[in-house]
Amino acid sequence: MGNKKSTPKNYLSEKDLMFLEANTKFNREKIIQWHDAFLVDCPNGKLDKKLFVKLYTQLEPAEGKADKYAEFVFKAFDVDHSGYIDFTEFLLAFNIRSKGKIEERLSWTFNLYDLDNNGQIDKKELKKMFEVLFTMLNVNKKDERYNVDKRVDEVIKKYDVSGDKKLSHDEFVQGVKNDEPLQRLLLDHQLD
Known part of the structure; x- marks a missing residue:
């Protein structure tokens, strides 16, 4: 014992x-x-x-x-x-x-929104990400700029290099690293 x-x-x-x-x-x-x-x-x-x-x-x-x-x-x-x-x-x-560093912060943010911990952020997880951020920032949801579905589609179209309608860790980090408005939204909670 x-x-x-x-x-x-x-x-x-x-x-x-x-x-x-x-x-x-x-x-x-x-x-x-x-x-x-x-x-x-x-x-x-x-x-x-x-x-x-x-x-x-x-x-x-x-x-x-x-x-x-x-x-x-x-x-x-x-x-x-x-x-x-x-x-x-x-x-x-x-x-x-x-x-x-920016890569570390984005990696941490990726893990934050990879809700099922499968190493990818899918459309459902992206949608949840934008819903939470927009709610927290108290945006006017009738404003087209804050249309969650539209933002999800834009991000997938822009960052999904592999074409699987999901974002891998690298796709997410590289995409957001090169997108200042989204970077400010995710890391600093500031709207563009």
């Missing part, structure tokens, strides 16, 4: 610190500050979906419409699909989302 000690989720070991220093753009002091702040809201070291959505909607100025988007973001942060986000998942994802 052994007397194995398990490290509590609210403890940041030297190994954890070294890993986060090596894999984020934050220094040791900033990582410790982030960890201390994380523990204020999550004393057990686990951030569940409900609290994440609450905190995210407080940070995202979208007139109370960010909750659906926050659910997508939670999924992307919860890389091990445990139903909660630990500090390491949080900081790694936050680092990519806020400080990563």
Whole structure:
């Protein structure tokens, strides 16, 4: 039966610190500050979906419409699909989302909208992406520029190099990388 000690989720070991220093753009002091702040809201070291959505909607100025988007973001942060986000998942994802290179941020965004995790974004997933973004940004849905079906068709036509009516990771990243208005919408939540 052994007397194995398990490290509590609210403890940041030297190994954890070294890993986060090596894999984020934050220094040791900033990582410790982030960890201390994380523990204020999550004393057990686990951030569940409900609290994440609450905190995210407080940070995202979208007139109370960010909750659906926050659910997508939670999924992307919860890389091990445990139903909660630990500090390491949080900081790694936050680092990519806020400080990563454009390719890293687009890759993260691709994973955010690849709802079935099959390595492709199909029309249904693209439609959901635009619906969530347009709802969060509170656009006038009668305005033709924000017609979801039209936008989905445009993106598929423009980026789907293989012709399979889906976007692979590379098609998505390369397409959005070369499309400034869509890039601003996806990464900065700004309309063109």
